[in-house]
Amino acid sequence: MASATRSTGILADNAISGLFDSGRLKSEAALDADQIQPASLDLRLGAKAFRVRASFLPGPSHLVADKLDRLQLHVIDLSQGAVLETGCVYIVPLMESLDLPADLAASANPKSSTGRLDIFTRVITDRAQEFDKIPAGYSGPLYLEISPRTFPIVVRRGSRLSQIRFRKGKALLNESELLALHGTDTLVASETPNVSGGGIALSIDLKGTGPDGLIGYRGKHHTSVVDVDRKNQHDIFDFWEPLFSRGRNELILDPDEFYILVSREAVHVPPLYAAEMTPFDPLVGEFRVHYAGFFDPGFGHAPAGGSGSRAVLEVRSHEVPFILEHGQIVGRLVYEHMLDAPEGLYGSGLGSNYQAQGLKLSKHFRAG
């Protein structure tokens, strides 16, 4: 594979394992074999969860541990697994910690499987003023805030809900670079890509892709628990209500319900790039893509078995019911350069769950 010779960009798998070897990334246990992804590292829960009264940021002069002393209500042992309930906020010290060099920053995001389960998660560092952002040179522990929104979940020490990307300098493609890359590598399958706001627009498919006109799913309430570490475990219909197009090409979002929908466009992330979905702020209408997320190098890439991969969109409406129409823009994909070519690509031999996906619930569910 052609190698990128760049001085800025997202660290690829090999460089992430180099961080571990040099002690810049530490962990209380050896890394799992599949923990390093093409452009990110999955973060693992430690053995304790603190149930807290409310979410918080430590602010510039405090450690997370100081705030936990004041805000914790109860400590939960995760070594044998425990249920985290909906509507509650938990803080879990992660097994991984950082000692980043001055030229390396990082950012975190829920894993796609976590977003698809509507588990709200954010990484917090000591002295943080923002969630999910780890400043260059940060040295210290990492914590995960977890708040299951729709389904109660079972988690345990080692469960992987969130992921981190390491970034040297600024490597975001601007709009003209995006258009040029789209010209050579077709980033979204659309005749006239909408490049604006620094990214390529993604819109909703409400016509339905299959003969049955299935357009999405709405999360049920008062379900049983989902074990985040078990695949193909639950019958879809115990947790989700299917939604069909019925010829209208629109969907009325009920306030505070959680929907899994799919993009109209097939998406492509070429091997030397990483992408991230950012919510589209429509200014009118209180709906948004709730968990945007990282897109790996190789996602939707034909040689990695990804032709036609759509993006899964987790959507919520707040405050008022909102009519979503087919083709309405809900998010943007922004692309960044990789610092180096990844050794592995999403989909090719990595046990990836969502390559070449259409409308796909998280890996925990099975049909029937």
Ligand SMILES: Nc1ccn([C@H]2C[C@H](O)[C@@H](COP(=O)(O)OP(=O)(O)OP(=O)(O)O)O2)c(=O)n1
């Ligand atoms: N809103 C989103 C976010 C991501 N993805 C796609 C692009 C990612 O490359 C792929 C996998 O994302 P993650 O690595 O975050 O997901 P998991 O780790 O849960 O899945 P896997 O086990 O397949 O790596 O899902 C998506 O369709 N919709």
